[in-house]
Amino acid sequence: MLAAVMTSAALTLPAQADALRDQAAEQFQVIPSMLPAVNNNPITKAKIDLGRALFFDPRLSASGVFSCNSCHNLATGGDDNLETSIGHGWQKGPRNSPTVLNSVLNQAQFWDGRAEDLKAQAKGPIQGSVEMANTPEKLLATLQSMPAYDDWFKLAFPGDAAPVTFDNFAKAIEAFEATLLTPAAPFDRWLEGDDNAMTEVQKTGLSLFMEKGCSSCHSGVNFGGHDYYPFGVVERPGSDILPENDKGRFAVTKTADDEYVFRAAPLRNVALTAPYFHSGKVWDLKQAVAVMGSAQLGDELTDDETTAIASFLTALTGELRPVEYPLLPAETATTPRPTAEVIAQ
């Protein structure tokens, strides 16, 4: 069986290597090394700096414990390495935290795509009762209580008479998050012509990834993140992996066809973002590949095949530019005080 897989490695002879690259280039794009343009939000240095401060500031949560970075930790692949996040009052969130890395390149945000972009996304967890449990009013009171934030908002939004708004808060976070690209993954370097950037097994995995049909959903610059599919196209996984009470995009569209429909997960840096699936129930990348094979493709992949595909997926780990940890302003007499209390909904 290993031999059967290894014959695919013949693809790396010059002509066939080019054929594999040509085929890949039709379905995938490299991560840009420049900031992409962001809809309705020109990205400036001042806005990025403000967004970085906000992203790391735990005082934006009701308890003072959680920042954006708590669940989208830039140290650990832009997520929190938990099945589902722990938030206000030690409550568990309903779905696995997706990585913030390269998320600006996704078509929409959240597992069900309910936010059209990162500025819409940023307004969600702040208010989520099991996440940061804050309100826009208290958030703005917090920001307005610290003169440095006032200065930073003025620099970031120079045209606004009163720039400390919930919309601008969200735009600043989007601006920072737009910088969180991870270019130069082995796959990208290979796609750009460096034959040695991926191993033979990884090239075999890429070939299988396209031939078996994974790339029907996981394609584009982010290897996913641009469209929605039922989890269990062919065979619905057990309720351990696909909990029955989470109907996915159905909650957004109220369309019966969208029951158990989720965004095809973007697979960039997937080797850093275990556990997998919206339920976060699978820790092993090979196992996740096998589950996808049976659930989505009706294909019981061999061990060699899952090994090669998982190996290829590790070639999607890119390089995050260094991020300087911010220094935040001190609270003042008018800063709302943190509360650990859980208010019943």
Next chain:
Amino acid sequence: MLAAVMTSAALTLPAQADALRDQAAEQFQVIPSMLPAVNNNPITKAKIDLGRALFFDPRLSASGVFSCNSCHNLATGGDDNLETSIGHGWQKGPRNSPTVLNSVLNQAQFWDGRAEDLKAQAKGPIQGSVEMANTPEKLLATLQSMPAYDDWFKLAFPGDAAPVTFDNFAKAIEAFEATLLTPAAPFDRWLEGDDNAMTEVQKTGLSLFMEKGCSSCHSGVNFGGHDYYPFGVVERPGSDILPENDKGRFAVTKTADDEYVFRAAPLRNVALTAPYFHSGKVWDLKQAVAVMGSAQLGDELTDDETTAIASFLTALTGELRPVEYPLLPAETATTPRPTAEVIAQ
């Protein structure tokens, strides 16, 4: 009354400015700009880098939620701006989190001085059931499961055959924390000869700080952090500020004289580290000064006096060098999985 205080401003005439500086130089020292030598732990670049990774790694807690930085947040003055920290299972810790900034310069660690240095301190919260709720065994299993940590420990402890140990973990954290000095506060610049580095009110505050007796306990390089005193030398504060069930250093020494005895809080960067006292019950720096006046000095300070002293204390805010947020290795198949479960003690 303001006029009475303001006459102290005459101290800033050249000769008297020198007199104030001479008096201050007998009691206080500037923050060193070089790393201090650390007992039994030579500080190397490799050890600092490892310590920085460990300091920010939430996977060192049982839940995967808390890192050292959660309660000693370098973005917000090296503490968490909470009355007392929130830890595993949303439990509240017993005492206010002290700042990690300049903590290497303290004589001992914790409010009751129960750890003789930072390497001893680092072993505490990791195991605290209301903090990170981990065990040394699970901690080492976590570190050993990730090859990059193995490499980093080898670089940091090149003489050790098996360097991934609980002691070395603590030493690496101490090495990183020893870099967290905040030199060049206005007070330091003034003490070194820059007459304009402090305002007139701040100089008046410094004069009062010494004349009234604050500096009897809050002296040295850290303005405290080197000895223990009863909270309420003259008049014990109410149980709102001094909870009756926390007898302070008595728990360490079992000596009746040590009931309600605590370390004189180091006052460096105190303007960034509200709320105050081991109970964290006072948010306002002026109010904290007033409480100290009545409890420790038997002196009902006037509003002008507390204003001047509090203003002086803001001159103890130094400059933290930029810290790069680390990139941590990904978990592997053998990494212990996070658990949010609270185990009864």
